[in-house]
Structures are given as C-alpha cells and as structure tokens.
Amino acid sequence: MKKPVIIVLASIGVLILTLGIILISGYNKLVSYDEKIGYEYSIIDSRLEMRYNTLTQLANAINGFQAHEQAYFEAITNARAAYAAAKANNDLEGMIAADNLSSIAMADLLALFEDNEPLQAMEAYEDFNDAVWGIESALSEARRQYNYSVMDYNKLVRQFPGVLYKSMFNFPASQEYWKPAEGTTQIPDITFGGNTGE
Template sequence: MKGWIIAGIIIALLAIVGVGGYNNLVSLNESVNGKWSQIENQLQRRADLIPNLVNTVKGFAAQEQQVIKSITDARANLAGAQGPAAKAQADAELSSALSRLLVVVENYPNLKSDQTFKALMDELAGTENRIAVARKDYNDAVQGYNTKIRSFPTSLYAGAMGFGAKEYFRAEEGAKTVPEVKF
C-alpha cells in the first residue's frame, strides 16, 4: 500500500512539474510572438511614412526617379516579406534605399529646410529607433525561449509538445558598413 501512495505522489509531482513547464513554454512562446508583432508594427509604421516622404522629395527632386523607385520597390518587398530572415533582408534593402535618399537630399538645400520634410524625417528617425528597440526585445525573447527549450529537463519534452527553436532577427551582411556619401 505504501508503494502505491509513494508512486502516486511521484506521479502527481511529475504532473505538476510537467504542467508548470508546459505553461512556462507557452508563456515564453507568446512573448516571442508578441515581440515579433512589435517589429512588424514598427516596420509597418516606417512603410506608412515612406510614401509621404517620397512625395515630399518628388516635389523638389523630380529628376531623382531612380532613387524614389528603389525606395518604393524596397517598401513593397518589406510589405510582402514573411518571417524574420525575409523581413531582415527586406529591411536591409529599405535601409539602403533610404540612405541613398539622404544623399539626394544633400543636393537640395531647399528640401532640407522644408517643414514637411523635416517632420517626416523626425518621424522616420523615431521609427528607426523604435525598430532597433523592437529587434533587441525580440532577440532577447528568442534567446530566453531557445535557452529554455534546449535546457534540461525541458529539452526532453519541448519538441514532443511542438515547441521548436525560434529564428533570430539578424542584420544582413554589410549592414555594419557605414554608407558612403559622395557628391
């Protein structure tokens, strides 16, 4: 009889630990998903600002159609990208196109003093900062989640319960290189 009671207690403890571990994984998974949502939210905010910025620049720099087209194309690629790797690549393309736009802006002093342009650039700069913070928060959440599912004893049951490793948001090759501005 004592053996059954001890076995029952051990099974009950394992069940409690298992449920707690599962709930912890669910919580971490939802945290990663929420952080990813914030990245997408900020990328969308930037994508929404860009048409206004492009239209403002068009008024001053009509002959710079290639730069404007590259921004429009990069924005469309970002909107259609799926997953962290594709979003990171599309984000890098858009950042590159925006840096080329800034080179164009340097050639148009009246544009730099235009209040609409200044306000849009301030909004864009704020959005870039928000994107950087959202990326960091996402990668921190992914790190915590991936560490948990790879740690013992969670690693014994995480895969069986459908919890797989999450992908980090990584910068594209060359993203660390400062763009060169030439006149």
C-alpha cells in the same frame, strides 16, 4: 488495506502529481516563451509599417525636386512588396532582407536630403528628421526585444529539462534571430547642416 501498501500508493500518487505539475509548468513555460516571440515580432511588424509610411511621405516631399524621384518610390514599393510576400510565406529571412531593403531606401533618401538645400528649407523638414530618428530608434528597440525573446526561447529548449519538453511537446528546436545586414541597424545620425535636428 495494509499500512505499507497505503504508503506505497500514496508515494506513487504524490510522484504522479508532482510529475504532472512539472510537465504542465514546463509546457506552459514553452508556450509563453513562444508567444512572447510572436508578440515581439508583431511590434517589429508595426514599426516597419510606420517606417514604410514615413518613407512614402519623404518620397512625396521630394516630388518635383529630383528628376529621378520615381526610383525612390520604386525602391520603397519593392521593399514593401518583398516584405509582404515574405510575411505571407512566413519566411523570416525574406522579412529581414526586406527590412534591409527599406533601410537602404531610407539611407538613400536621407542622403538626398543632405545634398539638397532646397529640400532642407521645407517646412516639414524638421518633422521628417524627428519622424525618421524616432521610428529608427523604435525599430532598433523592437529588434532588440525580439532577439532577447528568441534568446530566452533558444536557451530554454537547449537546456535540461527544456530539451525534453521541447521534444515531448513537439516545439521548434530553435528560433531564428532578427539579424539585419551590417550597417543597416544604426540609427541615422541626422544633421543635414541644421542645428536642432541633432
């Protein structure tokens, strides 16, 4: 075989190899960014579960103190059911709406504690304070990390050459941010007139 032919064939081989490596690494990057969103979502999911459990405990604690405690139980149950339904349908907007519902239920319960001294005198009162603050703080962090991973993915698929890979490998054009309703993301500033809860 003549020397120029060998050079051309070798160049084509190197080019194909390089393109192959670039395609594989681009695909792998898309997969890892997509998986990261799934992982961060799983943390939000577990934090929301923790929040529902705490809410149920809080609602149990007010049993007998409040004539309308059934309304609180219903609010929590509705929020939990709405979340489960949205999750089953892979409906992110529905999940965010359910997150907002449980935030409202939490705020209502906290307000009830704030207005009732006998509730504040309960032995488990300080523990509830700490549980609520800890879980809300963890949930806020989980949402933040989820949105970071969505931002990373969206940037990747909108920039060149990610935009090519996205079309080539049929990945979603963008992912949705976790945007809770205004005011529901704030970690509750728990005071309840106590001196150590804050």
